[in-house]
Amino acid sequence: xxxxxxxxxxxxxxxxxxxxxxxxxxxxxxxxxxxxxxxxxxxxxxxxxxxxxxxxxxxxxxxxxxxxxxxxxxxxxxxxxxxxxxxxxxxxxxxxxxxxxxxxxxxxxxxxxxxxxxxxxxxxxxxxxxxxxxxxxxxxxxxxxxxxxxxxxxxxxxxxxxxxxxxxxxxxxxxxxxxxxxxxxxxxxxxxxxxxxxxxxxxxxxxxxxxxxxxxxxxxxxxxxxxxxxxxxxxxxxxxxxxxxxxxxxxxxxxxxxxxxxxxxxxxxxxxxxxxxxxxxxxxxxxxxxxxxxxxxxxxxxxxxxxxxxxxxxxxxxxxxxxxxxxxxxxxxxxxxxxxxxxxxxxxxxxxxxxxxxxxxxxxxxxxxx
Amino acid sequence: xxxxxxxxxxxxxxxxxxxxxxxxxxxxxxxxxxxxxxxxxxxxxxxxxxxxxxxxxxxxxxxxxxxxxxxxxxxxxxxxxxxxxxxxxxxxxxxxxxxxxxxxxxxxxxxxxxxxxxxxxxxxxxxxxxxxxxxxxxxxxxxxxxxxxxxxxxxxxxxxxxxxxxxxxxxxxxxxxxxxxxxxxxxxxxxxxxxxxxxxxxxxxxxxxxxxxxxxxxxxxxxxxxxxxxxxxxxxxxxxxxxxxxxxxxxxxxxxxxxxxxxxxxxxxxxxxxxxxxxxxxxxxxxx
Amino acid sequence: xxxxxxxxxxxxxxxxxxxxxxxxxxxxxxxxxxxxxxxxxxxxxxxxxxxxxxxxxxxxxxxxxxxxxxxxxxxxxxxxxxxxxxxxxxxxxxxxxxxxxxxxxxxxxxxxxxxxxxxxxxxxxxxxxxxxxxxxxxxxxxxxxxxxxxxxxxxxxxxxxxxxxxxxxxxxxxxxxxxxxxxxxxxxxxxxxxxxxxxxxxxxxxxxxxxxxxxxxxxxxxxxxxxxxxxxxx
Ligand SMILES: Nc1ncnc2c1ncn2[C@@H]1O[C@H](COP(=O)(O)OP(=O)(O)O)[C@@H](O)[C@H]1O
Ligand SMILES: [Mg+2]
Numbered sequence: 008x009x010x011x012x013x014x015x016x017x018x019x020x021x022x023x024x025x026x027x028x029x030x031x032x033x034x035x036x037x038x039x040x041x042x043x044x045x046x047x048x049x050x051x052x053x054x055x056x057x058x059x060x061x062x063x064x065x066x067x068x069x070x071x072x073x074x075x076x077x078x079x080x081x082x083x084x085x086x087x088x089x090x091x092x093x094x095x096x097x098x099x100x101x102x103x104x105x106x107x108x109x110x111x112x113x114x115x116x117x118x119x120x121x122x123x124x125x126x127x128x129x130x131x132x133x134x135x136x137x138x139x140x141x142x143x144x145x146x147x148x149x150x151x152x153x154x155x156x157x158x159x160x161x162x163x164x165x166x167x168x169x170x171x172x173x174x175x176x177x178x179x180x181x182x183x184x185x186x187x188x189x190x191x192x193x194x195x196x197x198x199x200x201x202x203x204x205x206x207x208x209x210x211x212x213x214x215x216x217x218x219x220x221x222x223x224x225x226x227x228x229x230x231x232x233x234x235x236x237x238x239x240x241x242x243x244x245x246x247x248x249x250x251x252x253x254x255x256x257x258x259x260x261x262x263x264x265x266x267x268x269x270x271x272x273x274x275x276x277x278x279x280x281x282x283x284x285x286x287x288x289x290x291x292x293x294x295x296x297x298x299x300x301x302x303x304x305x306x307x308x309x310x311x312x313x314x315x316x317x318x319x320x321x322x323x324x325x326x327x328x329x330x331x332x333x334x335x336x337x338x339x340x341x342x343x344x345x346x347x348x349x350x351x352x353x354x355x356x357x358x359x360x361x362x363x364x365x366x367x368x369x370x371x372x373x374x375x376x377x
Numbered sequence: 378x379x380x381x382x383x384x385x386x387x388x389x390x391x392x393x394x395x396x397x398x399x400x401x402x403x404x405x406x407x408x409x410x411x412x413x414x415x416x417x418x419x420x421x422x423x424x425x426x427x428x429x430x431x432x433x434x435x436x437x438x439x440x441x442x443x444x445x446x447x448x449x450x451x452x453x454x455x456x457x458x459x460x461x462x463x464x465x466x467x468x469x470x471x472x473x474x475x476x477x478x479x480x481x482x483x484x485x486x487x488x489x490x491x492x493x494x495x496x497x498x499x500x501x502x503x504x505x506x507x508x509x510x511x512x513x514x515x516x517x518x519x520x521x522x523x524x525x526x527x528x529x530x531x532x533x534x535x536x537x538x539x540x541x542x543x544x545x546x547x548x549x550x551x552x553x554x555x556x557x558x559x560x561x562x563x564x565x566x567x568x569x570x571x572x573x574x575x576x577x578x579x580x581x582x583x584x585x586x587x588x589x590x591x592x593x594x595x596x597x598x599x600x601x602x603x604x605x606x607x608x609x610x611x612x613x614x615x616x617x618x619x620x621x622x623x624x625x626x627x628x629x630x631x632x633x634x635x636x637x638x639x640x641x642x643x644x645x646x647x648x649x650x651x652x653x654x655x656x657x658x659x660x661x662x663x664x665x
Numbered sequence: 666x667x668x669x670x671x672x673x674x675x676x677x678x679x680x681x682x683x684x685x686x687x688x689x690x691x692x693x694x695x696x697x698x699x700x701x702x703x704x705x706x707x708x709x710x711x712x713x714x715x716x717x718x719x720x721x722x723x724x725x726x727x728x729x730x731x732x733x734x735x736x737x738x739x740x741x742x743x744x745x746x747x748x749x750x751x752x753x754x755x756x757x758x759x760x761x762x763x764x765x766x767x768x769x770x771x772x773x774x775x776x777x778x779x780x781x782x783x784x785x786x787x788x789x790x791x792x793x794x795x796x797x798x799x800x801x802x803x804x805x806x807x808x809x810x811x812x813x814x815x816x817x818x819x820x821x822x823x824x825x826x827x828x829x830x831x832x833x834x835x836x837x838x839x840x841x842x843x844x845x846x847x848x849x850x851x852x853x854x855x856x857x858x859x860x861x862x863x864x865x866x867x868x869x870x871x872x873x874x875x876x877x878x879x880x881x882x883x884x885x886x887x888x889x890x891x892x893x894x895x896x897x898x899x
Binding site for chain 2: 084085088090092137138140141142143144145147148149151152153155156159160162163170286287291294295298302327328330331333334335337338341342345
């Protein structure tokens with residue numbers, strides 16, 4: 008079914024007087040509650056640095072950045088059908104652009120972050136048409152090759168540390184916009200204040216990206232994309248337009264991924280090609296988060312990132328074993344619970360916090376998906 | 378080293394890449410499955426051979442044969458127990474499962490064998506060379522790799538175009554439902570294809586392990602080289618894959634000649650250039 | 666005496682959609698039976714159920730007494746039931762001869778059909794044996810599709826609209842071969858939209874309408890109007 012065919016003729020129909028009043032809704036009662044709770048949570052998280060330990064702040068930076076990457080990969084691969092295993096390319100590019108901006112151009116780090124996003128988007132715009140030539144699943148490996156090529160190219164820049172990488176001195180970061188204010192406000196040393204600043208940036212990115220994806224999924228373009236993925240015939244009928252939507256999506260995701268990369272490496276203050284373009288750190292974990300939480304839902308990555316955070320705490324010390332466990336878990340979930348933890352819970356208890364379907368329902372009846 | 382040596386080196390390297398690529402190309406051609414764990418499975422096979430030669434003390438040839446059989450069975454079982462459940466119209470599940478497998482195998486090898494570089498011992502064979510022309514000698518091991526690659530392509534070609542199993546492969550690739558009407562058991566055909574793919578990968582693994590040292594982390598790069606060889610050569614043509622491997626090997630050898638740091642990058646760039654100018658590869662199959 | 670092929674109360678579904686409702690059908694050894702019906706009546710679904718492409722209750726379909734309703738397509742052809750699918754469905758990656766050979770993939774059953782016999786019946790295929798099936802004319806492609814099914818030496822041959830899209834003379838040529846196929850001991854089910862041709866070539870017929878058998882019998886016992894009513898509905 009193409010999106011064009013979803014139309015609600017109720018208004019135009021002659022309706023007998025006693026017929027029930029049907030209405031199209033996007034929300035559910037739970038989702039309205041979730042919206043209120045969500046706002047409260049965001050406010051609380053924003054205020055958290057006032058009382059939280061630096062350790063917790065750093066943990067949450069990890070949670071927010073991984074969540075953002077997971078949301079981005081989910082929309083790209085799950086809804087857009089662009090199953091990339093090369094998203095580390097854009098994390099790395101964003102990180103390198105940040106360092107180039109600070110070290111070579113003397114930019115303020117916060118300004119350099121948006122520049123990093125733009126740079127990643129630009130590279131994505133150039134690579135996209137090339138990689139889109141690869142048939143379906145081969146796009147996955149193609150994106151990986153592109154990431155590897157970019158890693159090797161970044162390693163060529165001797166002024167950015169070449170193959171071994173480089174650090175930014177605390178001095179260069181001390182002039183960062185807002186740093187003095189945070190130091191004064193929370194009574195922190197510069198390093199801890201930088202973490203708080205990065206924490207807020209990471210939180211902001213996570214919120215904006217999640218809301219942006221939600222808005223996109225409910226937009227005409229998002230629905231067309233979802234419909235075309237579910238139905239091959241519809242894909243052909245709306246093909247041309249979804250091809251453009253996917254291209255724009257690819258670039259937009261690269262833009263945000265680049266910014267996440269910049270934020271992550273602003274906190275680390277140390278970069279190397281192998282770390283910034285790591286397929287394990289920036290793609291494998293991200294994919295596991297999405298798969299475990301639930302592909303093609305906005306709630307899935309949130310659940311997934313919390314589970315991953317929990318596992319990290321217990322298993323990370325075991326290194327390789329941790330990845331073996333995560334990988335096995337992801338495979339088992341794909342085999343036996345393909346909609347992930349959230350998907351299974353949502354079906355069991357009829358939950359939906361971010362409804363993307365439209366519901367046709369009478370005022371009191373349970374909704375039926377259109 | 379002369380320019381001519383560089384070309385020889387590139388061609389020989391290409392033979393290895395073609396061996397990496399054959400298994401990948403095989404199952405993509407038959408069942409549209411892209412196995413992201415392909416490179417790690419090659420590494421897994423290399424470690425199995427290593428264990429068989431060291432722990433069991435078997436000669437390399439015997440160990441290899443044993444592992445060929447093991448990997449065939451493993452591939453068959455992998456398809457029947459795991460991959461079969463996720464194959465379908467949606468490309469996401471098989472990609473995610475094989476990606477998960479890649480991470481599991483790589484880290485499992487790390488747990489089992491450690492991060493040290495290892496090598497397969499092939500005795501005097503490794504260091505001997507043959508003189509092709511006055512002043513031009515080629516290592517016996519890389520030459521054998523190329524000859525093996527040609528032989529493997531020829532053998533697969535034979536299976537594909539001269540046997541009833543090959544007809545079943547191609548028919549299933551064309552239309553699995555109609556192939557079943559001919560008495561072809563789709564599930565078995567797919568499982569045999571994956572088994573064959575892994576069996577061929579053992580040859581790649583042995584050649585890899587004799588030529589150079591390996592450690593658990595290098596699997597993904599083998600996948601990328603395999604993939605590049607397939608795309609450069611053109612989908613659906615085994616001889617094309619061999620040619621693609623050689624083009625990739627040449628690009629790497631030439632790039633490495635100019636600057637050792639550029640060897641791998643030159644290969645990736647050659648791939649991107651081919652994708653730009655000949656998206657269907659240099660030698661695409663007649664039919665699509 | 667039980668029939669070679671026995672169908673009782675066959676219901677067929679595509680997901681939630683029911684395409685066939687309680688079909689009863691039988692086919693005796695060496696017989697030719699026509700199944701007629703308008704587009705969408707369920708003729709192809711019935712043949713696909715028989716051939717194992719649509720799964721059913723095990724005992725809804727019996728071949729030589731054996732319940733095959735839920736058997737796999739690959740095993741059914743081995744038991745001697747072959748389908749010439751609607752639209753021919755040849756394998757484009759296989760040459761003409763390979764398309765015929767793969768028909769015998771399930772293993773040689775008894776005589777008489779082999780490559781030589783198929784080439785004797787359709788000599789033009791022998792000339793084109795190394796060629797691409799996509800380069801053949803529609804009629805020649807249909808010959809390959811029939812030959813391919815015969816290569817398994819079936820005791821039941823199901824033909825789904827073999828005249829579809831072919832010129833009348835070509836259709837004549839193909840229908841002329843049916844007696845020869847029957848004489849080899851193969852019973853035939855002919856699905857056609859062309860009522861007259863199907864009835865001429867068969868001993869008995871069934872008429873389907875919206876997934877139900879609305880009429881069956883011998884062609885000479887039934888008049889035009891009765892058939893028209895069963896075909897189009899009242
Ligand atoms: N693959 C399918 N999925 C869903 N419905 C189908 C499918 N194939 C056929 N149908 C439906 O089943 C009914 C019978 O179709 P079919 O057996 O092809 O009819 P006939 O061969 O008599 O023209 C039709 O309503 C058709 O739309
Ligand atoms: Mg039909």
